[in-house]
Amino acid sequence: MAYENTDGGAAGAGSCEPGVSDSLRTFGAVVQALREHAGLSREEFAELVRFSKHTVASVEQGRRMPDRDFVERAEVATGGTGALRAAAPHLTRQAGLASWFREWARREATAISLYTYECRVVPGLLQPEAYARAVSLAVPPLPDPEEMEQRIAARLARQALLAVTRKPPTAFSFIVEQAVLERGTGGEEVTRELFDHLLGLVERNWNVELQVMPLRQPVHAGMDGSMQLAETPDNRWFAYSEGQQNGRLISSPKEISLLQQRYAKLRSQAMTPEDSVGLLKRLRGAL
Structure with missing residues (x-):
């Protein structure tokens, strides 16, 4: 089945047509x-x-x-x-995946550990359908209806990776900026569904850790932008970074070591998982 644009994923627009094969x-x-x-x-x-x-x-x-x-x-x-x-x-190519994201998606699909820091949008693996649709409609150019359905189906299909029944289940760590959660993407109803989805996911999936980076954080290790890190079954690490209309798979041990240091610092700077859940509940109650 297919996967997603930014966070290849995470954001929503750009070409989601597969690379030529x-x-x-x-x-x-x-x-x-x-x-x-x-x-x-x-x-x-x-x-x-x-x-x-x-x-x-x-x-x-x-x-x-x-x-x-x-x-x-x-x-x-x-x-x-x-x-x-x-x-x-x-035909073996998967519809719904941006061509630059495809190689990372293959690493992601078999990862035993996956770390994600996101400062633009809720990561694709955590997006409910209505939020995913709102994100896809937010950034020009607007997709045609067929492309939209491929994109949404791809993003939702990737979320099977979160299952605790996978052997072994992947260990997930997500750090998301509070500003992303409070942006209100898609409106109040979509945001309410997003909060319910995140709270339910953390409650059901013991392999998923979610931390929120507070609005005020004078010392912040994520100034260079979003990042993802994946550990393969043979304990190799890869990373992925993404910008406008492009993405880069990183395999250099030196670069990965640098990103791991930054991610460890981000974890210490973000709210604890317990405090993050408390914030989500307060934001949900305020709607």
């Missing part, structure tokens, strides 16, 4: 060849499959994972050869 590129070329063999322009084909011309172009260029409706309608529009239907199950 051989399977997607080949599938797209077959779609284009069958379309042209049927004598259809891209605009005419788009009308027949009931997807936008942009979506058709993205599929043909190997930049987008076609969903089931696209495949079925494209089969009919191109004469029912069966080629597209037969090829679709072999």
Whole structure:
């Protein structure tokens, strides 16, 4: 199943189309060849499959994972050869993931420890659906409806990583700025749902530790921005940092050591998990 943009994740906008792969590129070329063999322009084909011309172009260029409706309608529009239907199950790219986030997502999926500091938005692994939708709509350009649903599905699917039934369950540490929680993204109802979701998650998942960084913190180790750290099953560490429309996987032991030092300092500067839960309850009660 698919995963998420920033925090690749965490924020919401930007391209969430998958990076070009051989399977997607080949599938797209077959779609284009069958379309042209049927004598259809891209605009005419788009009308027949009931997807936008942009979506058709993205599929043909190997930049987008076609969903089931696209495949079925494209089969009919191109004469029912069966080629597209037969090829679709072999597409391995995951829709909903920004291409720059994909390598980190693979590390994240098998991590035994995962540390996240976020100063922009509630981390994607902690987002309820309404909040995820509000975040995706907040940052231009606005996604089309198909892309929006892929993005939300991807983000929610990643949250299976939080399960305590995983063997072994991943140990999670999240540090989130209080300002992010009090921003009111999506409005009061969405914020209320967010607080309920976070409180329920911490209560149910003993493997999840949530700390809030207070609004006033004169000495702050996170001035350089958000970060994520992951420990693999063979006890190697990787890190991930993200900016506007890009992200970077970090494997250098020297850089990772620096980020681990900063994260340890952030943990000491943030509220305790118990005080963080107390703050969440007070914020929830004030709505």
